[in-house]
Amino acid sequence: MGGYILKRLVSAIPVLLGITVIVFLIMAMIPGDPATAILGAYATPENVAKLNRDLGLDAPLAQRYFIWLGNMLSGDFGRSYSLNRPVLDEILERFQATLILAGISFVLCSVLGILAGVVSAARQYGLADKAITFTVLIGISVPSFFLGMMMILLFAVNLRWLPVSGMFAIYGGGDLPDLLKHLVMPAVALSVVATGVIARLSRSAMLEVLRQDYIRTARAKGVPERRVIMGHALRAAMVSIIPVLGIQAGFVLSGSVYIEMVFQWPGIGRMLVDAILKRDILLVQGGVVFVAACYVIFNIMVDVAQSLLDPRIKT
């Protein structure tokens, strides 16, 4: 097992390098002079020239890439000009907030989605199935940012159950209950679409599995139906559900950008959007590489989970 994890980690290295190359190449597309883009249109020519030297921007493309990569590997992501602090410090701080939001949403959509799919399949064409199918249909069609806004209107403004936005109350907040209260709406809004997608997939995966001969065997043994569904069938269906969870994690992470904007959540998505609007290129570059790298690592964990679940995978 340990060997397999190591093997997968090693195989991630080219992917991680590829990510840096892609981000680097995209950033090299910046029209005109990057130093001017960073310093703004009113920078003095001396400052532009100095920054070009500092950033190594006067060097050839390939050389610049390796300087940049070397710096990142030594923990130097550069300095954000708009925030005037090291990019990595800002990223690490913001990423925590995103991790809390996206993490909870991911757990929420996985659990609810699979559960809904299982119930839907077990009660195929029944009332529960129809209700779930209909809800899922609506759920996957609502843009998360619109849903978030409507939730604010209903639960924060009209019913006053939950705080409008932010991660903590400005006065007297900061503890766990306060965080949870602030987390409810963004986490739900973020997980709705993924829940729907996972529910749909789980339903069809369960239907596929329930027709298999080994399910008939379990029934012929006299295994109670609840265990046939939640044990035998779900266990087998998980083999096709797990990879989709990995994909959906990417969508939850992507969606968190919108949700962070709607709920003023101080995460990395909002940081990226602000950075783009302020043309803080180094911050964008660092943030994108960092989050993409985390996502690659996460997908390795998904693969490992898959191999634990399916003994037929050679480890």
Add this chain to the structure above:
Amino acid sequence: MSHFLSLLFRNRLAALGGVVLAAILLMVLVTPLLPLQDPDITNTADRFLRPFSEGHLLGTDHLGRDLLSRLLWGTRLSLAVGIAAALIAGVIGSAIGITAGYFGGRTDNVIMRAVDMLMAFPYILLALAIVAALGPGLMNALVAVAAVNVPFFARNIRGVTVGLAGREFIDAAKLAGMGHLRIILVELLPNVLPVIIIAMSTTVGWMILETAGLSFLGLGSQPPQADLGSMLGEARAALITAPHTSVVPGVMIFLIVMSINLLGDGVRDALDPRLRSGALTRPRATTLVDRKGELPAPADDLLAIQDLHTQFHVGDRVYKAVGGVSLSVQPGECLGVIGESGSGKSVTALSVMGLVASPPGVITGGAVRFQGEDLVGAPYEALRRKRGDRVAYIFQDPLSTLHPLYRVGDQLAEAIRAHHAISREEARTRAVELFRAVRIPNAESRIDNFPHEMSGGMRQRVGIAMALANDPDVIIADEPTTALDVTVQAQILSLLDDLRRDRGLAIIFITHDFGVVAQLCDRVAVMYAGRIVEEGPTGAVLAAPAHPYTGRLIACVPELGQGRRELAAIPGLPPAVDRLPAGCAFAPRCDKATEICRQGEVALSGTDSRAVRCHFPEEAVA
């Protein structure tokens, strides 16, 4: 194509999606012709007018601009950008995919590696990076969304192309000296095009949503120009005071995305043949029962199948798989049930414990009595308690009938624990004993194997051990040796025979092989087209088959050391059970058939122990 369309529109939801989408498309097409106010004219005196205000059907926004006009123009822009993004992504992605798939080898390898890298990003990161580089703006957002979706098309289209590139017509074109570009455009593209179009139509909703999202973040369309996303983004500041400015564009995005989703689902369902046949329904815990008429009187046999009727209801068709079968077994007895594929023997066996897949299976008549108690009408829990405990099954092909992800020992232990409250350790000990009883070598280590780690013969022994787990009264073995080679088959048969003698259990043995019946069974019943055509002691039936069909079936068995006996295949095919002929079902294939064979019911005549369903039996039965 027309078949596809009729399927699509028979799906009410898909039709609804189509209608909504068509209405929206029509609206944005005629927008320039409508007497609307200029969407960009501001009038701060009329800010945040509510819907249904005079002159402003949907009210006004934070600058006093008419919302209806902005909505229609914004929808037009959003749709145009989304469709453009889908077209660009589709064309570029497909070109890359076709190139990779057609040339293969190194080209393919390099391209697909790059595609994998791009797909390693959560999509929005890539889009944000591109917008960061190019700067915010609607065109740049369009480029970003298209670029992010290129890998999706490249991968899908490559898959299709690889399948086509190896086909003969491509080779023929190459031999005819056609250039690569020409082959791709003339031979390949027409075949890939439908896939490209379907992929585009299913992703266009997604792309509309993504561009709206970027605009919402302020990275797409810039004021005063507004698509639905930026309308929503601008309205966010006044969400609390003037919610209608958010609701209007939000609902429109929702309607567009939902109608495209509905249509996309409809397209997918119409194209997926498995859904069309209704095969993707899950079988229920027990077979549906819909019996009419009176139940047969209780019998005192150990297990008695009485006038059983089991049908499959698929759409309007009724397949009469079992049409009135009666069988019985006593303790220690082995009854063989023999017939060709489709004769209804497996369905009969599965009906006993309500294991016929349902839908489509329905038990429409008769009874199955175990020690006098009717199992067909029994409630689920009563049936479950007997399944595997009193009546156990051994199935054909143990690779598909054992759970692939559970250890065989656990599957065996579960069979016991489903009926007896014993500890895990006890169950494990018992599992080892059972493995020994069915002569699996190294039982202690074998119980930790997964099914795929065992040979076919060993897996079948696991299946038998599982059936024996609770010391049942009856074992129903449904072709348990068909998937095995001859020597293993002989071992399994003698194993079953020993167990029967040692434990006094009754066996119903389903097979299509008279050789197996001769070796194991006391009595045999021959099934044809869902009915029993002959029944009797094995020796008597083998020595003097009464029904012409039985005679033919015995003639199919090659005998060792009997020289060059001619193997007689039976001409013709068994009848389809949804169109059974009147009279004897075997008549169309029988040389002795006359007019009376083709009309009316042919009754089973003879005694309880020896009977035949034929007007002209080969041997008189008494």
